[in-house]
Amino acid sequence: MTARTDQSRATAERIIISVDAMGGDAGPEAVVAGMASFARGTPDVGFILHGPQDVLSALVAKRRDLEGRVVFCDARDVVTMDDKPSHVMRNGKGTSMWSALESVREGSAAGAVSCGNTGALMALSMLRLRKLPGVNRPAIAVLWPSRNPQGFNVMLDVGADVRADARDLLQYAMMGASYARNGLNIDRPRIGLLNVGTEEHKGRAELKEAHGLIADAAESANFDFVGFVEGIDIPGDRADVIVTDGFTGNVAIKTGEGTAKLIGDLLREAFQYSFLSRLASVLAITSLRRLQQRIDPRRVNGGVFLGLNGTVVKSHGSADATGVEAAIRLAYNLARTGFADRLAARIAAATRLLDETDMNRADTNRQRAEEGQV
Amino acid sequence: MTARTDQSRATAERIIISVDAMGGDAGPEAVVAGMASFARGTPDVGFILHGPQDVLSALVAKRRDLEGRVVFCDARDVVTMDDKPSHVMRNGKGTSMWSALESVREGSAAGAVSCGNTGALMALSMLRLRKLPGVNRPAIAVLWPSRNPQGFNVMLDVGADVRADARDLLQYAMMGASYARNGLNIDRPRIGLLNVGTEEHKGRAELKEAHGLIADAAESANFDFVGFVEGIDIPGDRADVIVTDGFTGNVAIKTGEGTAKLIGDLLREAFQYSFLSRLASVLAITSLRRLQQRIDPRRVNGGVFLGLNGTVVKSHGSADATGVEAAIRLAYNLARTGFADRLAARIAAATRLLDETDMNRADTNRQRAEEGQV
Incomplete structure (x- = not known):
């Protein structure tokens, strides 16, 4: 050659x-x-x-x-x-x-x-x-440093739209799974739905409905649904994909970003404090660079x-x-x-499935939620 | 003596x-x-x-x-x-x-x-x-490590209720200001309303309405309103009090908590990596303890x-x-x-004021928001 x-x-x-x-x-x-x-x-x-x-x-x-x-x-x-x-x-x-x-x-x-x-x-x-056929709200997905073996979680939506109803959240779950499969090489991604508690009775009505829809779709869309997750799981290892609306997602990643930056600055100050700590920082420089690279948002x-x-x-x-x-x-x-084509094919298949069989289920869920049973 | x-x-x-x-x-x-x-x-x-x-x-x-x-x-x-x-x-x-x-x-x-x-x-x-007269939704307020001189920001609501309308957010602003005055000794606290951008045209409808209500109340309630803030400002220094609904606030603090914990663990790992880095951590221990204390959530x-x-x-x-x-x-x-009494007095005064003069303004705002002018 x-x-x-x-x-x-x-x-x-x-x-x-x-x-x-x-x-x-x-x-x-x-x-x-x-x-x-x-x-x-x-x-x-x-x-x-x-x-x-x-x-x-x-x-x-x-x-x-x-x-x-x-x-x-x-x-x-x-x-x-x-x-x-x-x-x-x-x-x-x-x-x-x-x-x-x-x-x-x-x-x-x-x-x-x-x-x-x-x-x-x-x-x-x-x-x-133009939007893919069957997609109501496109989403923005980011990778976020986490405790998972792959080093990152996928999080979406982080700001394409400030609203998302239950069906949008289901689509985010499917798109996020597809992205994790192609972007992070995870065969069967674990999906978590962001909420204020992991108990099924907690949170907003649309989240309870979305919980049912995503659970039903997991098998055919080839992902695991771990249920509700909390803010602490965004940098954690309970899920590979965190699904939320664009308002909450945007606030969450910016809070995480701000917190990481504050700690980094305080760490720098701490190492400037005394002769010993300055010496320490010289000795630790390789380790600290490794850490910095691990959580460097530019990466x-x-x-x-x-x-x-x-x-x-x-x-x-x-x-x-x-x-x-x-x-x-x-x-x-x-x-x-070939991510774009794969995602389009998956959304098309899922939309067909949802339209055919799950519309009834969605209606039942919505009705139950209105009656306060979920 | x-x-x-x-x-x-x-x-x-x-x-x-x-x-x-x-x-x-x-x-x-x-x-x-x-x-x-x-x-x-x-x-x-x-x-x-x-x-x-x-x-x-x-x-x-x-x-x-x-x-x-x-x-x-x-x-x-x-x-x-x-x-x-x-x-x-x-x-x-x-x-x-x-x-x-x-x-x-x-x-x-x-x-x-x-x-x-x-x-x-x-x-x-x-x-x-029982709730104070005039309060619709009570809130949970926490202190959060920040770049401010006092070292902390007040954030509310972080989970009392998953919903909040514009008037609830106004009350959170007033209660948060009162808490910052009594809990952090800040005479004239700066209030920020959490959103996905700082531009006035961004975000959800109830936030635009709340923006107007809080701006109007600032003078009589003796606080400064800095307008919309973002997730990055929660650990920042643009505001002393961050106002948001309980769903967003809860996700935000838990994301920040998870991020801080992840960085802490990675930092510990980094210092365990080699002989030199272990030596460095011994030299830097006082500085690192100081940092840890600064952001220790137990404090x-x-x-x-x-x-x-x-x-x-x-x-x-x-x-x-x-x-x-x-x-x-x-x-x-x-x-x-005497915080409880002071807060009650402030809420009572603000409720009177709001009922007397600002109901019209609130209605106008709501109307404008519906017509898409705000």
């Missing part, structure tokens, strides 16, 4: 990722740096890069790892963090974000990555890629939009090159496993 | 705390140990202790610090963690929890402390102590029930002696500042 054969094979089977260069806090430099870093170890990746072409081509020209890997798509407008989703939907046609999604829509790219405004990206994704950067015709990865707005690289890797891995 | 004078003065002005000895995971031993530890440094505290008198008097007899400070109240039944609140309300009359609340109800104690089942304690508290153990005729502190079910001591200290401090 020669280098030449490798090269031509890689070109033939290239996986193309569409990248929105603009809208992130760290600017297009960080985005291009992240692309280059990922391309270095991944011979079969290619990019379509969206934004002001003059600026971007100059940045790409400096990166040898990107030579011959990038197609430019000129877009002069940028969606800012302050733009309202409704405004972007009406006036966003010239933006790099719109353009990045267009490459997925027309099939030139296997997935899109953007560091821009979450609300606008979800609104445009729904507008241009798991990327919320995946689930329930659309196509893969969209939302990178953290403040992502640096390492964060952007992680988001691109996620889009690439999902593209390679 | 002689020891004798001190003693008699202390007896004359004793603050009596009613303590439920049963229902916690660590048993009555931990409760009595916590009482003794607090009594050691606090000459003017006395206790009424509820539970099986034979067991309890034997435990108390072993503690010199409790000599002459404890009145026993025999109660043979125990509320377990699995008992449903509705069951306890019907059949709980012989339990130590019921008995502990009775001492507050009849005025023999200035506050009650229990490690038992939260749902049952709240249900019994509402049944026996801030105790959720306060707000909105009732009387002070009830819910200690963590798994609290050890240190945790119980912290919960007792909290009840004692609130009793000493």
